[in-house]
Amino acid sequence: MASPRKLIVLISGSGTNLQALIDALNTPRLPNATISLVLSNRKAAYGLTRAAQADPPIRTASLALQPYLKSNPGKTRDDYDAEVAKIVLNEEPDIVVLAGWMHILGDKFLEPLEQVKSEEGSARKAIPVINLHPALPGAFDGAHAIERAFEAFQKGEIDSGGVMVHRVIKEVDRGEPVIVREVPIEKGESIEAFEERLHKVEHEIIVQATAMVLDEVNPVSS
Ligand SMILES: Nc1nc2c(c(=O)[nH]1)N[C@@H](CN(C=O)c1ccc(C(=O)N[C@@H](CCC(=O)O)C(=O)O)cc1)CN2
Numbered sequence: 001m002a003s004p005r006k007l008i009v010l011i012s013g014s015g016t017n018l019q020a021l022i023d024a025l026n027t028p029r030l031p032n033a034t035i036s037l038v039l040s041n042r043k044a045a046y047g048l049t050r051a052a053q054a055d056p057p058i059r060t061a062s063l064a065l066q067p068y069l070k071s072n073p074g075k076t077r078d079d080y081d082a083e084v085a086k087i088v089l090n091e092e093p094d095i096v097v098l099a100g101w102m103h104i105l106g107d108k109f110l111e112p113l114e115q116v117k118s119e120e121g122s123a124r125k126a127i128p129v130i131n132l133h134p135a136l137p138g139a140f141d142g143a144h145a146i147e148r149a150f151e152a153f154q155k156g157e158i159d160s161g162g163v164m165v166h167r168v169i170k171e172v173d174r175g176e177p178v179i180v181r182e183v184p185i186e187k188g189e190s191i192e193a194f195e196e197r198l199h200k201v202e203h204e205i206i207v208q209a210t211a212m213v214l215d216e217v218n219p220v221s222s
């Protein structure tokens, strides 16, 4: 059997989508795959506990922006992004999955992943980065998308929310969609009820999209 395809998962919070990926590892939904590292930009993220409690345990790391800047006087957000890229590239992953990673990544992260050098120094293919976003393409880019969609529904501006996994580019949430799923909002339902249905869809598509993009770069049969 070929060596397992390597995921790195970036998180900031509870990690329920990370858990969906963990639960799918080496099943027909995500065959011959391993999560080599879970990186959080918040050290208190419960997703780090989920990774540590996985069987087998998954390596974790955390690097928060503000403490990084405080302990490295003179360093900038770009330096932080470059450090995140270094951590990621050190793992030599097949794919990077942003699963609730709440930090906008700049060129100092994106560029090194676009031009990964092989041992001989020749450029080889990019490492894909995908992101889970709880909105339809172009609807509610950025943070707090669920709340914004629900509010727009209350105002009669939309009748459906949605979820997508998209490729990550510099423009936030504007990368090519990999999977898009509408999640209708029901009249009179609470935001909690809407969110619960939406998260269920997230937990499905994050696994499906990861498997799809993994198969593009390192097919399971290879
Ligand atoms: N270059 C890109 N970086 C990121 C993308 C992307 O598409 N391109 N997706 C985001 C995920 N995301 C929405 O899907 C998102 C996350 C966070 C923010 C944001 O405003 N972050 C603030 C800090 C907010 C906080 O710490 O609570 C910031 O980075 O200054 C917007 C969109 C991940 N990165």
Ligand SMILES: NCC(=O)N[C@@H]1O[C@H](COP(=O)([O-])[O-])[C@@H](O)[C@H]1O
Pocket (backbone or CB within 6 Å): 011, 012, 013, 014, 015, 016, 017, 018, 047, 099, 100, 101, 102, 132, 133, 134, 142, 143, 144, 145, 202
């Ligand atoms: N803009 C990015 C964004 O809002 N991402 C959202 O963060 C949550 C992470 O949940 P989790 O930590 O339980 O996986 C998910 O709902 C995901 O769509």
